[in-house]
Amino acid sequence: MGIVVDWVIFFVGLPEVCLAGYALLCLLKKETAAPIFAINLLLSDLIQIGITIVFIVSRFFDASYQPFIRARCIARLLVRLGLTSSLGFMLLISAERYLLVAFPVWYHTKNNAKFSILISVCMWTLSLAYSSLDYVFLTNKRVSLLLFSIICLLPAPFLVGFFTATWKALSRSIAMRREKKNRRRVLGVLGLVLGTYIVLFFPFSFRNLYYSLKGDTDAEDLVKDWSLVVTSALVYISPMIDSLIYIFMRRDIKDTMEAFACCRTPLMKLQELQEKLTDTSQIDTAL
Known part of the structure; x- marks a missing residue:
């Protein structure tokens, strides 16, 4: 099962992630809310x-093959980095959607790309620091697994809280009541993030928390082994679900398809050309 999932x-x-990333970069160029x-x-x-390519290739070699033992150790570091940073940015996306609804004036005036980039750098630094410390100092498997489980469970109350608070703020917001599409987009992002986590x-x-507290992380148990395979497979497919966040950040399906040049109709391309000509004429008039 593991090789199939990989x-x-x-x-x-x-x-899928590369296409979603490209589309988000196009969105970054068009809109001020990056x-x-x-x-x-x-x-x-x-x-x-x-990281999955390391696990795929290592399956074709002997488990005691020294280069792949080292590669798997480094892969463990990168797995922790990828998962903790992923959870961190899911939390930041939820917080951003809440601020957009609860404090719209602050969000549109004070929030900018530089501030978001600074927060992102801090999140990457914290994730890398934890992953490095875990790799270097936490040689005890039980302690390492316990700490990792606690860190993965920390976002739970915040994600639920942001979703609930945003739902209430949307109910009180008169502007959001009128703009049903924006309301669905905000709740869609928060619902997807919360659903992905749960x-x-x-x-x-x-x-992981249960077995680390139980203290038999190395003992052989059929239930424990299968629970590890199933839950790990669920976590590893999360990148394919995260790409759907892009859809909820667009206004509609037409707006989503416009990000890809191959999907644009001749009418869309003509409209873009007219907008460019209009902008050029306005610049010439100003000069």
Whole structure:
């Protein structure tokens, strides 16, 4: 089962994440509200997808082959980095959607790309620091697994809280009541993030916490082994779900398809050309 999941993640998840990343970069050029956190979430997904090639190749060699023992150790570091940063950016996306609804004036005046980039750098630094410390100092498998489980469970109350608070803020916002599409987009992003965490991350985190507290992380148990395979598979397919966040950041299906040049109709291209000519004429008039 593990090898099948690895192949699916690599050959399906990689092009999917790359296409979503390209579309988000196009969105970054067009709109002032840059989806910085969503782009960083896709970068963390790329790290997780890239690691799968190590596990795929290592299956064709003997388990005691020294180069792949080292490669798997480094892959463990990158797995922790990818998962913790992914959870961090999911939390930041939820917080950003809440601020957009609860404090719209502050969000549109004070929030900018530089601030989001600074927060993203801090998140990457914290994730890298934890992963490095875990790799270097936490040689005890039980302690390492316990700490990792606690870190993975920390976003749970915040994600639920942001979703609930945003739902209430949307109910009170008169402007959002009128703009049903924007309301659905905000709730769609938050619902997807929360649903992804509950379905894909929470079983993995709870399972690891249970066995790390139980203290038999190395003991052989059929239930324990299968629970590890299933919950790990759920976590590893999360990059393919994260790409759907892009859809909820666009206004509609037409707006989504416009990001890809191959999907643009001649009418769309003509409208873009007219907009460019209009902008050029306005510049010439100003000069």
